[in-house]
Amino acid sequence: MKATAITCDGVTKRFGDVNALDGFTLDVPLGSVLGLLGPSGSGKTTALRVIAGFERPDSGSVTVGGATMVDASTWVRPEQRKVGMVFQHYALFPHLSVARNIAYGITKGENAGGRVSHLLNLVGLSAAGDRMPHELSGGEQQRVALARALAAGPEVVLLDEPFSNLDARRRNRVRRDVRTILVEARTTAVFVTHDQEEALAMSDTVAVMRSGRVVQVADPGELYHRPSDCWVARFLGEAEFVLGTVSGGVVETALGRFPVAGQPDGSVEVMIRPEQVRLSRDDRGTGRVVDREFYGHDQVVTIVLDDGRRLMSRSGPSPALAIGDRVSVEVDEVVAFPAGPDHTH
Amino acid sequence: MTGPSPALVTRPPDHRRAGRRMTGAWWLWAIAAAVLIPSLVPFGALVVRVTADFSDAAAVIVSGRTAVLIRNTVLLVAAVSLSATAIGIAAAWSIERTSIPARPLWRVLVALPLVVPSYVIALAIISATGPTGLMADIAGFSFPAIRGPAGAWLALTVSTYPYVFLLASAALRRMDPSHEEAARGLGSSPTRVFRTIVLPQLRPAAGAGALLVALYTLSDFGAVSLMRVDVFTRAVYAQYAGRIDRTPAAALAVVLVLLALGILWAEQRTRGRAVYHSNAPTRPVSRATLSPRARAASIAGLSALATAAFLLPIATLIAWVWRGSTAGKGATIDWGAAAGSLIGSTVAAILAVIAAAFVSVLVTRHASRATGWVERLSYAVFALPHITVALGMVFFASRFLGGLYQSLTLLVIVYASIFFAQALGSARAAVLAVDPALEDASRSLGKGSLATLMRITIPLTWRGLAAGGLLVFLTTMKELPATLLLRPTEFETLAVRIWSSAGELLYARAAGASLLLIAVSAVPMYVLATRDRG
Numbered sequence: 001m002k003a004t005a006i007t008c009d010g011v012t013k014r015f016g017d018v019n020a021l022d023g024f025t026l027d028v029p030l031g032s033v034l035g036l037l038g039p040s041g042s043g044k045t046t047a048l049r050v051i052a053g054f055e056r057p058d059s060g061s062v063t064v065g066g067a068t069m070v071d072a073s074t075w076v077r078p079e080q081r082k083v084g085m086v087f088q089h090y091a092l093f094p095h096l097s098v099a100r101n102i103a104y105g106i107t108k109g110e111n112a113g114g115r116v117s118h119l120l121n122l123v124g125l126s127a128a129g130d131r132m133p134h135e136l137s138g139g140e141q142q143r144v145a146l147a148r149a150l151a152a153g154p155e156v157v158l159l160d161e162p163f164s165n166l167d168a169r170r171r172n173r174v175r176r177d178v179r180t181i182l183v184e185a186r187t188t189a190v191f192v193t194h195d196q197e198e199a200l201a202m203s204d205t206v207a208v209m210r211s212g213r214v215v216q217v218a219d220p221g222e223l224y225h226r227p228s229d230c231w232v233a234r235f236l237g238e239a240e241f242v243l244g245t246v247s248g249g250v251v252e253t254a255l256g257r258f259p260v261a262g263q264p265d266g267s268v269e270v271m272i273r274p275e276q277v278r279l280s281r282d283d284r285g286t287g288r289v290v291d292r293e294f295y296g297h298d299q300v301v302t303i304v305l306d307d308g309r310r311l312m313s314r315s316g317p318s319p320a321l322a323i324g325d326r327v328s329v330e331v332d333e334v335v336a337f338p339a340g341p342d343h344t345h
Numbered sequence: 346m347t348g349p350s351p352a353l354v355t356r357p358p359d360h361r362r363a364g365r366r367m368t369g370a371w372w373l374w375a376i377a378a379a380v381l382i383p384s385l386v387p388f389g390a391l392v393v394r395v396t397a398d399f400s401d402a403a404a405v406i407v408s409g410r411t412a413v414l415i416r417n418t419v420l421l422v423a424a425v426s427l428s429a430t431a432i433g434i435a436a437a438w439s440i441e442r443t444s445i446p447a448r449p450l451w452r453v454l455v456a457l458p459l460v461v462p463s464y465v466i467a468l469a470i471i472s473a474t475g476p477t478g479l480m481a482d483i484a485g486f487s488f489p490a491i492r493g494p495a496g497a498w499l500a501l502t503v504s505t506y507p508y509v510f511l512l513a514s515a516a517l518r519r520m521d522p523s524h525e526e527a528a529r530g531l532g533s534s535p536t537r538v539f540r541t542i543v544l545p546q547l548r549p550a551a552g553a554g555a556l557l558v559a560l561y562t563l564s565d566f567g568a569v570s571l572m573r574v575d576v577f578t579r580a581v582y583a584q585y586a587g588r589i590d591r592t593p594a595a596a597l598a599v600v601l602v603l604l605a606l607g608i609l610w611a612e613q614r615t616r617g618r619a620v621y622h623s624n625a626p627t628r629p630v631s632r633a634t635l636s637p638r639a640r641a642a643s644i645a646g647l648s649a650l651a652t653a654a655f656l657l658p659i660a661t662l663i664a665w666v667w668r669g670s671t672a673g674k675g676a677t678i679d680w681g682a683a684a685g686s687l688i689g690s691t692v693a694a695i696l697a698v699i700a701a702a703f704v705s706v707l708v709t710r711h712a713s714r715a716t717g718w719v720e721r722l723s724y725a726v727f728a729l730p731h732i733t734v735a736l737g738m739v740f741f742a743s744r745f746l747g748g749l750y751q752s753l754t755l756l757v758i759v760y761a762s763i764f765f766a767q768a769l770g771s772a773r774a775a776v777l778a779v780d781p782a783l784e785d786a787s788r789s790l791g792k793g794s795l796a797t798l799m800r801i802t803i804p805l806t807w808r809g810l811a812a813g814g815l816l817v818f819l820t821t822m823k824e825l826p827a828t829l830l831l832r833p834t835e836f837e838t839l840a841v842r843i844w845s846s847a848g849e850l851l852y853a854r855a856a857g858a859s860l861l862l863i864a865v866s867a868v869p870m871y872v873l874a875t876r877d878r879g
């Protein structure tokens with residue numbers, strides 16, 4: 001078993017009538033980057049604030065670096081936790097220069113000057129030490145905030161929606177920068193996001209939250225291809241669901257028969273992601289193209305099957321299809337879920 | 346003049362959404378208690394005094410004399426509220442919503458009486474009119490003496506209408522012009538638009554202003570005592586000063602507190618609704634184009650107002666000082682009283698600001714029902730007549746505080762407690778403008794709550810704290826009844842000097858002290874009025 005940097009066990013936190021956290025349980029492996037992914041209102045930020053010590057849970061326990069931070073009889077104040085935090089709007093102290101922001105958490109006498117310049121180097125801002133926070137771009141502020149959090153030598157770094165304030169064009173680069181810095185600093189990091197693409201791209205491990213609890217923890221590939229239920233499947237990316245019947249390791253659907261592993265016989269829902277759907281022009285095919293969004297590096301084609309069902313296909317720039325073309329449909333491997341009330345989500 | 350008036354009446358916020366649990370470090374609560382206790386103890390002392398001598402007190406309360414006082418007080422409060430509200434709205438509308446020239450100049454001129462305390466206006470009226478007045482002297486015939494209820498009404502109207510003016514001006518500037526344009530587009534005349542669209546939207550601000558005026562009038566001691574009007578504040582002081590048995594003073598003070606609580610309650614109710622009416626405009630407000638005659642009439646009206654409310658009183662004071670100095674009788678500068686005012690007001694302002702720096706963090710970052718009460722109580726103490734706080738403190742201090750009674754220390758503590766709400770209101774707004782994530786960031790970087798307050802919150806809020814301090818300084822400079830009751834025997838302030846000299850008909854001396862007081866107040870007033878423009 002890998003060592004854990006953070007352990008949350010059965011954490012509950014109510015705000016008035018709202019259960020922000022409802023039995024939140026999570027282990028964060030030491031040295032990994034974990035993405036806490038969930039829709040807004042699922043309790044992600046509250047979970048982060050409980051770990052940091054800004055909120056006191058109603059019940060449950062939190063352990064950081066092996067030491068209990070909070071349980072029924074313990075309460076460690078945020079300033080004693082060694083938990084670094086990067087805030088959504090960065091929260092750089094506006095009255096302090098970049099260097100003094102970074103130095104803020106360093107105890108005097110710890111060779112503060114050397115440590116500050118090392119961190120400025122690490123985040124690629126060695127010339128910006130004397131500037132004031134408002135003189136920096138969003139991405140630079142982000143990196144200063146990260147350097148400041150790392151400066152205090154935390155056990156873990158928490159990042160609250162770290163990329164939500166950056167425009168889409170800059171987001172990818174900053175994301176890569178941040179990941180590089182975190183890996184270089186060999187820190188355990190937890191970041192909160194509602195953007196599934198960001199969670200999949202940034203994380204070693206993704207924990208999906210819903211209604212105040214973790215519903216699945218997995219590495220990005222596993223999560224995308226083997227979601228634990230329909231809700232997670234839909235939340236992680238576009239997916240169509242078709243009803244089917246399993247018998248003897250094969251599922252029979254309106255789109256054809258597919259092998260499925262490990263499903264008992266009976267009714268199931270079959271998840272089909274657009275990139276699993278392959279189309280080819282075929283005058284005797286079962287579908288007709290009704291829409292095509294062409295992005296250059298890929299395209300999304302919407303078809304209507306003869307039974308009226310809509311289906312989307314994502315593929316490379318070819319085949320060249322036009323609205324009205326008839327197509328035949330092939331589907332790669334599929335994932336099936338026991339049919340249940342969940343399929344309405 | 347965006348003026349300090351809104352901050353004078355900072356409204357306790359809505360706590361319905363705040364958490365129930367009390368949080369916040371124990372030392373924050375200790376400081377809140379340290380500020381509130383000196384202002385609450387006096388009310389306890391009043392109640393104890395009244396219940397201890399209950400039959401005597403009850404006899405005072407049900408006497409015909411009390412009935413007369415209630416009638417006089419209510420009449421004066423109603424008359425001043427009506428006239429100040431009417432003048433304030435009329436001035437605000439003609440300045441903000443008509444095509445009058447030199448708008449910025451009028452804004453300042455009409456608001457200027459704010460720097461003149463009510464008893465100085467009263468002094469100017471008394472010393473200018475009547476057979477021995479300045480006007481008789483200059484014009485050569487006896488101008489009718491303006492004294493008594495009419496004099497108090499005039500002095501208080503002049504010193505309170507600026508509050509209504511400032512609130513109504515702000516409301517008029519905030520109004521969304523599209524409502525009025527829509528009404529015009531539907532065929533309404535400008536008069537009908539004013540009556541059906543503008544006035545209803547103005548009502549919350551005007552109502553709040555009127556109740557503020559009512560509270561001010563009820564609490565006023567200086568003007569009514571100089572004008573010799575038989576109302577509660579003056580009666581409480583007379584009972585206190587003139588008799589060995591102080592139970593009647595306590596009984597009257599309790600009735601006065603009840604009247605004030607009634608007004609406060611009404612005020613809170615209208616203000617609660619007022620919030621929802623404020624709406625940020627997207628465009629500048631529309632202004633009515635005046636006909637040449639209406640324009641001349643507006644200019645004449647505003648000129649008359651500025652002249653009567655500010656220029657004439659100041660001219661009267663200057664004339665008295667000039668006369669006094671040429672006649673060689675007592676127009677010297679009261680350095681001692683000026684020093685007393687400065688020391689008392691400065692120390693009170695510093696105390697209030699230090700306490701507000703801490704308590705504002707408590708009431709914003711740890712908002713709960715309990716902190717709601719901290720704010721409500723500090724506001725209530727500020728709004729209640731200061732003479733009642735002072736009288737209660739006299740009872741308590743003379744009995745339990747020994748050496749502190751009639752000491753400068755106790756006086757500045759009482760000042761700081763009474764005016765704490767002003768410092769708190771300003772500090773609270775400043776703290777709310779600071780992103781709480783900054784404080785969280787500091788905590789997560791290993792700094793405790795006190796270090797975070799010192800290194801993050803206070804450096805980011807000092808402007809707001811300083812503005813609150815200036816407000817406390819200004820109001821303490823003008824304070825009269827608490828100073829009279831609690832000052833050390835040798836301690837003088839400009840306010841006391843003005844009041845006592847005017848009472849002894851030493852007008853030149855009173856005028857000199859008044860001009861000094863106005864000059865000293867003008868500096869922080871100017872800073873406050875211009876600070877929002879960078």
